Amino acid sequence: MMQIFQWIKRMLSRIFQGKSEPIQTLKITMLGSSGVGKTSLLSAMYDQFDQVIGKTNLQIKPNDDPTRVIIDQRLQELKSLVGNTIKVTGGVPRDTKSCSFLFDLGKIARSPSLRLHFQDYPGGYIDSQATSEQIKTVENFIRESAAVLIAIDTPMMMEMKGKWHDRFNQPTRIRNLFKQAYENLDTPRLVILAPVKCEKYVQNDKDANELLANIREKYATLLDYFGSDELLPKVAVVVTPIQTVGSVFFSRVEMQDDEPCFYFVKRDPDSFYQPKDSEQPLCYLLRFILRLHLEKRRVPIINSILNIFGKDVAFKEAVLDFTGNCKSTGGFAVIQGANLLRIDGK
Template sequence: MHEVKITMLGPSGVGKTSLLTAMYEQFESNIGRTNLQIIPDLESSAILQERLAELKSLPDSFETKGWMSSTENYRSFLFELGKKGSKPSLNIHFQDYPGEWHESKSSLENKEMIESFIKESAAVIIAIDTPALMEKNGQWHTKINREQQITSLFKKAYGDLDSPRLVILAPVRCEKYLQSAESTAELLRRIKEGYAKLLDLLKVENLRTKVAVVVTPVQTVGTVVFSRIEMIDGKPHFVFRKTSHDAQYNPQDSEQPLRYLLRFLLRLHLDTRQWKFFNFLRDWLGLDNDLKRAVYEFANGCKTTGGFVLLQGETLLNNPKS
């Protein structure tokens, strides 16, 4: 079976696994309108079910690191994608890892593994802790999101890039900042400012035609908003609250990163150039028009407004039928 790898990139506590959980849960909900199906392997299914139960049972007020379990070891999440009623034809391999690997106390081997994940992945989803970026004028952004270290990882991993890649900036826990056109515009401004060095790197001559960059805000719970920062022993604790006592789990737009991924792959399939990294696309979609049509239908649902914006690489993400 053909395989495409995706790296969930981000330090400890930013919500990588919760983002992946919401992506899968909403993908299942939205994909039902197409002829596609996605099937997690048994281990992935069990882990995601446990995380989904946590997300659905959040208390009225909580601090994410104290409530949500953290990833303790490297793990792969494997999903098989294909037509309904047919043998799956693509393995989507998400690479998740403990966010502590970014810290100075972590081994060099672990840091090099993150770099290798980025290098071998068709797409990288950067989970952004939005309150850390937005609150107190971004006072805790560098400490929590570690954007300079992430930029350094891309400098090494993309140093000799020979095939296109997709980079998705995914603000999570962003419900508070999408309430109006003004607050949404401010969120986008702060992302561009907070990740300016990374975005400048990806714009250099050798990369700007090979790397597509998109912002996809994901409301991983949908009914939870940032409340306040409590300082305990000199450390910030970000407290969230549910919008009401009986508010139910209701994620918004969490399938969008996968829509963009499939749009990216479909666009490359139709590209006449030969990209060694993506040779499998010729076989995956080349002989199955029904599958290609189903992928197009799902990928065509990519949002481009309301906080969603294509920053770079339009030719790698434009309408596959255009």
């Protein structure tokens, strides 16, 4: 009888411990102006995850109702794009507070192993009218995040010789934010440059290489900063073009009241919502984290996350399988920090 009692006690203890152990959270800052496509990128990532990499035995799902509502609403908007004069707009309004998107990641049919906390903010927080408090808020987001995803409005950068790029993509302000946030940086970080709405510019290698060359040119001062002696060993920088809708291509620019209006078109009226490569930022992010684990680095802001891979071997193997899909050609590139992303010599 005593043995049975002790066995029941041990089982209850294990169950209790399993339920009480908090899920670890990985912070990622979404950086970019209002309307650039940050929420659309997250929506595409979530919607296409199972279809693209479901074979790796991983799953992702929204953690809370606000995330689920916003993502579902944006997905409906993207899937309903029709006609020859599509104007893609959106973003977090200027008069709202910063918001979070929470996704849980784990093995299929098991409790999630990792929570992804994507931090967004109103576009006005980084424009010329922003207050010092708003700017400081974004700087803190960047400082506290293991990774930063910079969404780039590709037509704004590519069309009319990039006439509207500085105003809408704000590369100078973004560089200044990093200069403050990465001052005295002592732990590795990942920066992902993600051109969105880029369907027109990645249909062949020539165009994709031109897109990559434009990023190197238009973000030269930011890349030079990351390539400084202090940051070069600590910051990995990658470019991951995301075809946000897949079936909608940039068409033309029209001026209305001295403001540019960018229009898009479906080349095939019967085509449907089919984003491409939306999983790549997450693929690189997990590869970066897994590499730090394999190096046994001590990284205070993500130490608890690195421990997950040591405790959950099945999750580690699924992540390792997934991160083998990182692309590096066709507009994709590792700008610097390849050593922070290399696994098994690859």
